[in-house]
Amino acid sequence: MKLAKILRQKPIDIAKKISENLNSEYIEKTEIAGAGFVNVFLNKKFYADVIEDALKQGDSYGSVDLGKNKKVQVEFVSANPTGPLHIGHGRGAALGDSVARILKFTGWDVQREYYVNDSGLQIETLGRSTRARYFEILGRGDEALFPENGYKGDYLYDIAREIISLEGEKFLEMPEKESLEFFKKFASEKIMSGIKNDLEKFRVKFDKFFPEGYLHENNLVKSAMEDLKTRGYAYEQDGALWFKTEDTIGDDKDRVLIRANGIPTYFASDIAYHRNKFITRGFERVIDVWGADHHGYIARVKAAIKAMGKNPDDFDVLLIQLVNLIRDGKNVNMSTRAGEFITLAEVVDEAGVDAARFFLLMRKSDSKIDFDMDLAKKQGNENPVYYVQYAHARVCGLKREYEKNGAKLSDEKISEEIFAGKEARDLADMIASFPDEIKSASETLSPHVLTGYATSFAGAFHSFYNSGRIIDAPDAAGRVKLSCAAAEVVRKCLELVGVNAPERM
RNA sequence: GGCCUCGUAGCUCAGUGGAUAGAGCGACUGCCUCCUAAGCAGUAGGUCGGGCGUUCAAGUCGCCCCGAGGUCGCCA
Structure with missing residues (x-):
């Protein structure tokens, strides 16, 4: 047309x-x-060949070389070490990790990074909050007032108690100036190690934790500012240093880099950080996962990337929207400041890693999701995680059954006749389109493509399974082989979203 | 007010300019002497927020309007 x-x-x-x-x-x-x-x-020969080919390629079936081994960095979670991870961070963790897996499978050289915001006002507040709890427990709360925007979660009581048992009451008599460094360091390191622990349980591993402090200690912020100045993208006015944005791209106004009081803004640190990513470390592509409330920030970082002489198109930001936790059909309200929230660890304990990850990846990242705890815990076809996993387990059962009498699958050829049935053809069709799905998921950085595909794929398999006997039918070997190819696709989909593919359920 | 995202079945959401718009949940009807019923088959449910345009073709692209949320600091 x-x-x-x-x-x-x-x-x-x-x-x-x-x-x-x-x-x-x-x-x-x-x-x-x-x-x-x-x-x-x-025709039937096509389907038979597709299945044989998929089985021959095995674990690499569906892989498409899109990255050509180019270096890409995925930076995600990057939650400040001021409190435990909540379910929203879990969404970012699942997304970033899955995107990294998908990129690796499609030929990119991937590095996963967590940016640790270990300096600045929030850590200051954390230190003061911890110190206040320390004084409170020791009965002298009136001598160290809890900060106005302090962190109210119970975890700071636990940390304060631990400080008391390790260090005793010595900080009671020490001026705040002297003790604050200790409280800041102890609390943030403690929380950071808890975060790492939660992430590990969630099957998320990072190649690098990059501390913000590194930028300051090595004067990278300063040198990034100097670089902007020489390139004509920074100027001084009213005692502050400004980023000149008009003749670059996108952003609508100039932004402050260094305040009149000499302290750099977050934007300045981010410029230094991204300069380090692109130029010092030579990533050819950088992907950041941010909370959706930062979307207004994208334009200025892209402008900054252009100003440092790099192509802003090589920088992608994936925005993640809020996660609504639903229990007993009702919203569970969350407020981070007030310390009322459901932690990632709690969700993982209750629903399991598989259900948690799958559920968090069922939707586009930039649309809000309801996490239905009751559904996530159900063991049945209502629950898409089990539905997909069950397809895999069923095939494993078939294979065990088939090989029970010493028959070897690899010796058998697929009879084209099995594709006379609509269900077998539909299933083979879906197997054949797997590489396209992978390509689409990789190009759009969208794991939800795979959870969706896996769900309808499992449907195609279950339909095939129920459409007639497999093992004691004529051409059993071909039917089992078709099933095995299907299981391979399901397993790969699940692997790419970080969900286990059990052999028995 | 400017900018961004969103508005699709009762609910939560997929949908890359192509044919009769899909899935899960919820509701309803059937199916286990049989390789795992954690399954299958089927029914009901839609002015794709509204309007105008571009196109052979619009849920998808453009403009306007309505509605929801976000964001606009020498905060982080």
Whole structure:
């Protein structure tokens, strides 16, 4: 139909010509439908070959080399070490980790990084909050007031108690100035190690934890500012240093880099950080996972990347929206400041890693999701995680059953006759389209493509399974092989979203 | 007010300019003497927020309006 205008012919006539000239050993017939669609019917040999090919490629089936081994960095979670991870961080963790897995599978050289915000006002507040709890427990709360924007969660009581048992009451008599460094360091390191622990349980591993302090200690912020100045993208006014944005891209106004009081803004640190990523460490592509409330920040970071002489198109930001936890059909309200929130660890304990990860990846990252705890815990076809995992376990059962009597699958050829049935053809169709799904998930950085595909794929398998006997049917070997290829695809999908594929359930 | 995201079945959401718009949950009807019923088959449920345009073709692209949220600091 697109050719109609160019060739100045009717779509139907073009369709006829195309269909007459299509030639392949795999085409059974072609039909012209509607306004000019060419329907191509694939023959049984095509399906048999697809399955044999998928089995032969095994673990690498579906892999497409999109990255050409180029260096990409995925930075995600990066939660400040001021409190435990909550379920929203879990969403970022699941997304970043899955995107990294998908990129690796599609030929990228991937590094996973966590940016640790270990300096600045929030850590200051954390230190003061901890110190206040310390005084409170020791009965002298009136001498160290809890900060106005302090962290109210119970975890600071635990940390304060630990400080008391390790260090005793010595900080009671020490001036705040002297003791604060200790409280800051102890609390943030303690919380950070808890975060690492939670992430490990969630099957998320980082190649590098990059501390913000590194930028300051090595004067990287200063040198990034100098660089901007020489390039003509920074100027001084009213005692502050400004980023000049008009003749770069996107952003609508100039931004402050160094305040009049000499303290750099977050933007300045971020410029230094991204300069380090792109230039010092040579990443050819950088992907950041941010909370959706930071979306207004994208334009200025892209502008900064352009200002440092790099292509802003090599920088992607994935925004994650809020997670609503639903229990007993009702919203569970969360407020981080007030210390009322459901931690990631609690969700993992209750629903399991598999359900948690799968649920957090079922939707586009930038739309809000409801995490239905009751559904996530259900063991049945209502729960998409089990539905998909069960497809895998079923095939493993089939294979065990088939090989019980010493039969070897690899010796058998697939009989084309098994593709006479619609269910077998539909399943093989889905297996054949797996590489396209992978490509799409990788190009759009969207794990939800795979959870969705896995769910409908499992449906196709269950339909096939229920459409007739597999093992004691004629051509059993071919049917089992088709099942095995299907299981391989399911397993790979699950692996790419970080979910286990059990052999028995 | 400017900018960004979103508005699709009762609920939560997929949908890369193509045919009769899909899935899960919820509701309803059937199916285990049989390789795992953690399964299958089926029914009901839609003015794709509204309008105008571009196009052979619009849920998808453009403009306007309505509604929800976010963001706009020498905060982080």
